[in-house]
Every structure is written in C-alpha cells, then in structure tokens.
Amino acid sequence: xxxxxxxxxxxxxxxxxxxxxxxxxxxxxHDVFIRRLLAFNLLxxxxxxxxxxxxxxxxxxxFPGDPVPQALVITGVVVAFCATALAITLIERLxxxxxxxxxDDHS
Amino acid sequence: xxxxxxxxxxxALVIGVALWTVRTRDDFAxxxxxxxxxxxxxxxxxxxAAYDVALTEAAIGGGVTGVILLRASIRLKPVxxxxxxxxxxxxxxxxCAAISAALAAVVLLPMTPxxxxxxxxxxxxxxxGLGNPIAGVLMAYRxxxxxxxxxxxxxxxxxxxxxxxxxxxxxxxxxxVPAAAFGPLPLFGRLLIPVGIVIGVYIxxxxxxxxxxxxxxxxxxxxxxxxxxxxxxxxAPSIGRWRLRLLLxxxxxxxxxxxxxxIPLAGAFLAYPEALAKPLILxxxxxxxxxxxxxxxxxxxxxxxxxxxxxx
Numbered sequence: 320x321x322x323x324x325x326x327x328x329x330x331x332x333x334x335x336x337x338x339x340x341x342x343x344x345x346x347x348x349h350d351v352f353i354r355r356l357l358a359f360n361l362l363x364x365x366x367x368x369x370x371x372x373x374x375x376x377x378x379x380x381x382f383p384g385d386p387v388p389q390a391l392v393i394t395g396v397v398v399a400f401c402a403t404a405l406a407i408t409l410i411e412r413l414x415x416x417x418x419x420x421x422x423d424d425h426s
Numbered sequence: 427x428x429x430x431x432x433x434x435x436x437x438a439l440v441i442g443v444a445l446w447t448v449r450t451r452d453d454f455a456x457x458x459x460x461x462x463x464x465x466x467x468x469x470x471x472x473x474x475a476a477y478d479v480a481l482t483e484a485a486i487g488g489g490v491t492g493v494i495l496l497r498a499s500i501r502l503k504p505v506x507x508x509x510x511x512x513x514x515x516x517x518x519x520x521x522c523a524a525i526s527a528a529l530a531a532v533v534l535l536p537m538t539p540x541x542x543x544x545x546x547x548x549x550x551x552x553x554x555g556l557g558n559p560i561a562g563v564l565m566a567y568r569x570x571x572x573x574x575x576x577x578x579x580x581x582x583x584x585x586x587x588x589x590x591x592x593x594x595x596x597x598x599x600x601x602x603v604p605a606a607a608f609g610p611l612p613l614f615g616r617l618l619i620p621v622g623i624v625i626g627v628y629i630x631x632x633x634x635x636x637x638x639x640x641x642x643x644x645x646x647x648x649x650x651x652x653x654x655x656x657x658x659x660x661x662a663p664s665i666g667r668w669r670l671r672l673l674l675x676x677x678x679x680x681x682x683x684x685x686x687x688x689i690p691l692a693g694a695f696l697a698y699p700e701a702l703a704k705p706l707i708l709x710x711x712x713x714x715x716x717x718x719x720x721x722x723x724x725x726x727x728x729x730x731x732x733x734x735x736x737x738x
Contacts, residue, residue, distance in 0.1 A: 323536050327433045331470055332533030334437040338444055340526030345448035347518045350507045353453060353498055357460045361444050364467050364487070371474045372533065377542030380549075383475035385542040386559035390568060393482045393560065394575045397641050400486045401582035404725040407498045408586045411728070414502050415591075 332372040338365025352410045356403060363399050367392045433473055440466045453504055457495045464488030477637035478560045481629070485645035493652060494726050555704030557635030564639070565707045569696040573685060576678045576714055579721050583674065587665055590729040596666040597734040599727035601655035615657035622650040630715050634708070640715045647715070648722035655727065662727045664734060670720070677717030681710050 323329045338361055345358025370388045377385030443466060447459035464487035471480035509515075547559050547567070554566045564572045590597075630643030654660045663670045684706050685696040692699045698706050 321535075321538065323534050325430070327429065327473055329533060330430070330433045330437055331474055333530050334440055334470070336526045336529035336533060337441050339529055340522040341441070341444045341448055343525060344518055344522040347522075348510050348515065349448075351453060351505050353495075353502060354448075354456055357456055357495075358448055360460065360491070361447060361463065364444075364463065367479075367483075368467070368470060368474075369529065369533070371471060371476050371479060373541070374476060375474045376536060376540035377544055378475075379542050379544040380547070382544045382548065382559055385544045386547050386563050387543045387568070389476050389479050390560045390563035391571070392476070392479050393564065393639075393641060394571050396479070396482045396486050397575055398578050400491055400722075401579050401725065403491060404494055405582045405585045407494055408589050408728055411498060411501045412589045418503075 328372045328375040331368055331375075335365045335368035335372060338362065338368065341365075352413070353407070356406050356410070360399065360403060363395075367395055370395075429473075436466065436469050436473060440470060453502070454499050457492075457499050460495065461488055461492035464491060478558070478633075478639060478642070481637060481639075481642040482645075485642050485649070489649060490645060490652075490722060490726055493649075494728075497726070497728060553700055553703065554698075554707065556707065558633060558637065558639070560637075561633050561639055561707075565710065566698070566703070569685070573678070573681050573696065576681060576718065579718060579725075580674060580678060583721050583725055586725060586729055590665075591731065593733050594730045595734075596664060597730040597732045598664045599662040599724070599730050600732050601652070601662050601727050611657040612659055615653050615659050619650045619654055619659075622646055622653075626650065626719075630711065633711075634704075640711045640718060644715045644718035645722055647719040648726070651719065651723040652726050655723075662724070665724075665730050666734070673720050674717055674724075677710075677714035680713035684710055 342362025374384040374388040626646035633639030
C-alpha cells in the first residue's frame with residue numbers, strides 16, 4: 320500500500336468522504352423529516368461518488384472506468400429515487416393527518 | 427493542471443452546496459440547494475469519465491427528484507424547530523468527521539493493483555452484441571440486479587398508491603398547476619415536449635453502443651409526461667385503469683418471460699442464446715423503457731387525490 324497520487328479520482332474520493340460526513344450530520348441533527356430525507360440523499364450521493372472513484376481507478380481494457388461499479392451506481396440512483404418518492408409521499412400523508420387532527424382539537 | 431483546478435472547483439462547490447443544504451434554516455432553500463447539488467454532482471461524474479452515470483444523475487438525481495421535492499415543499503407547511511444545543515452539534519460533528527476521515531484514509535491508501543472487472547467485461551462484451559460496456563453489465567452480466575431494480579420501481583409505486591386517501595381510491599392524481607392554463611407553461615410544454623420525446627427515444631436507442639440507456643431515456647420521457655400534466659395539456663390517468671396497470675407491469679413481465687426462457691434455451695435464468703442476444707436485449711429495453719417512464723411519471727404525480735367521478 321502506498322499513498323494515492325493526487326489526481327481527479329483521489330480528489331473526488333475525498334469529496335465523497337466529506338459528503339458522507341455532512342449527510343450523516345444532517346440525518347442525526349434534523350428534526351424535520353424532509354430535511355432528514357435530503358441529508359440521507361446527500362449521504363447517498365457521497366457513497367455513489369466513492370463507487371465512481373473505485374470504477375475510475377479500475378480503468379482498463381480500453382474503458383475509462385470499470386463498468387461494473389458504474390452500472391451498480393446507475394441501479395443505485397434509480398432505487399434511491401424510488402425510495403425518496405415513497406418517503407416523500409409518507410411525509411406528506413403524515414402532515415395531512417396531523418393537520419386533520421389539529422382541526423379536530425379546535426372544534 | 428488546469429483539469430485538476432477545475433476538479434478542485436467542482437469539489438468545493440459540491441461540498442459548499444451540501445453544507446448549505448444541511449445548515450440553512452429554510453426548508454425550501456434546502457430543497458433548492460439539493461437540486462443544485464444533484465446538478466453539480468453530474469459534473470463530478472463527467473470528470474470521473476462515467477458519462478452513463480452523469481446522464482442518470484442529471485435526469486434523476488437533479489431532475490425528477492427536484493420536481494418531487496418541490497411537490498412536497500408546496501404540500502408541507504414549514505415547521506419551526508430550535509437548533510440543537512451547541513454541545514450536541516459539536517459531538518455529532520466530531521463523530522461524523524471521524525467517519526469522513528476513515529473513508530478518506532481508504533481513498534488515500536488504495537489497493538494496488540486496483541480491483542477491476544474491466545478485462546472480463548471486455549472479453550465477453552462481443553457475445554452480447556452491445557458496444558456500451560455498461561449496457562452489457564446491466565443487461566447481461568448483472569441482469570438479475572436490473573430485473574430486481576425494475577420490480578423495486580414498481581413496488582415503490584405500489585407503496586405510493588397505498589397511501590391514497592380512501593375517498594380518492596381509483597381516482598387520479600391532480601397535477602395541473604391551477605394558474606397554468608393561460609401562462610407560459612403550456613406554451614413551454616408545446617415547444618419542449620416534441621423535442622424531449624425525440625431526445626428521450628434517442629438516448630434509449632444509442633445506449634446500446636454509447637453513453638445512454640433505458641433508465642436515462644425513460645426518465646426524460648417521464649419528465650415530458652410530467653410537464654404535459656403540470657401544464658394541463660393532459661390529465662394524469664385514473665390508477666384503476668387496467669391498460670395503465672398492464673403498461674406498468676409490461677417491462678418486468680417481458681424481462682421475466684425472456685429470463686425464464688433462458689433456462690431451457692441458454693442454460694440459465696436470464697441468459698440469452700448467443701445468436702439472439704441483441705434482439706432479445708432490445709425487446710426487453712423497449713418494454714422496460716415504456717414501463718419505467720410510466721412508473722416514474724406516476725411516482726412524481728403521487729397518490730390520487732381526485733375522487734373518481736368528481737371533477738374539480
């Protein structure tokens with residue numbers, strides 16, 4: 320093992336590491352669901368970028384990056400979107416329910 | 427050197443926008459920050475020479491996720507919350523920084539040689555009839571992942587629909603922006619949608635040999651549909667229609683049927699007979715494109731909120 324050369328892959332790898340930390344911080348410290356969801360997606364973006372760095376370093380056989388992790392990230396981005404869409408709908412439904420029960424309290 | 431300066435600038439912008447998204451007090455500002463984050467990440471992906479991923483991130487991470495977040499920002503009332511005590515913030519910050527530092531260490535001390543399956547992908551790519559290695563991985567080597575992914579997309583829509591209020595079950599989502607009828611949105615839709623459909627179909631088609639593919643193309647097609655619904659040019663369909671449900675399930679069904687046919691014909695689930703690999707992959711991609719575009723559009727539209735038979 321030796322220290323990585325400072326190239327684009329290393330730089331974006333460090334960026335991905337920082338993004339994971341920022342996202343985790345937001346997940347732990349936010350009370351509002353939508354903000355937690357945003358922070359969760361920030362973290363996810365960082366994890367995906369780390370995959371991209373592994374792919375870039377695995378460049379070979381005439382490809383600019385290892386296609387296997389890249390394909391996994393494409394799958395991951397789509398699944399993350401689906402989970403986000405479901406979570407947003409849950410949050411909206413919860414808010415509508417809270418609003419309805421608040422209305423009952425005042426009547 | 428200039429390249430590295432550009433990378434440094436992009437990385438600084440991404441981190442800056444991420445910090446803003448977490449730190450701002452305003453929920454709407456955080457959503458706008460997140461959309462900017464998705465678009466900036468696209469640049470990072472392009473700089474990592476992962477153009478297929480860059481397209482996906484632009485279309486999904488920055489695009490449709492942004493639309494669905496804006497939908498939430500309209501429906502959710504802002505909640506006032508107090509900041510956490512400074513001690514808690516410092517403690518959590520330190521622990522998160524430790525995790526970042528550990529990941530940074532992994533980045534700075536890589537394995538040599540770097541693990542890679544690029545050579546295996548290159549060796550077998552010709553047998554799939556595809557020129558884009560990522561399409562090869564998605565449709566042949568890791569077809570099971572892709573199949574399960576299409577099922578997950580559909581399951582997410584089931585989840586969203588299951589949150590429908592009782593009265594609206596079987597109805598359709600209300601998508602049109604009320605003031606849109608005479609504004610610039612319908613005009614914008616009429617100009618952009620034909621172009622967008624051509625670009626979406628092109629990206630699906632070209633994905634066999636160049637960056638692109640069904641997820642990216644289907645997302646663009648879904649975006650055009652969403653635009654048409656928001657501009658009031660068309661209505662979201664009632665979720666009870668069986669033709670709609672067939673369209674949503676067509677992709678996974680075709681994929682599964684061809685996958686099962688692979689057991690007697692090619693000796694394994696989701697294996698293709700070599701002579702027919704390219705046409706079969708194309709057939710799956712066309713069916714998946716239609717299903718994914720419809721499913722993504724309906725995910726953004728959300729659960730039905732118009733009671734069937736009652737027009738607003």
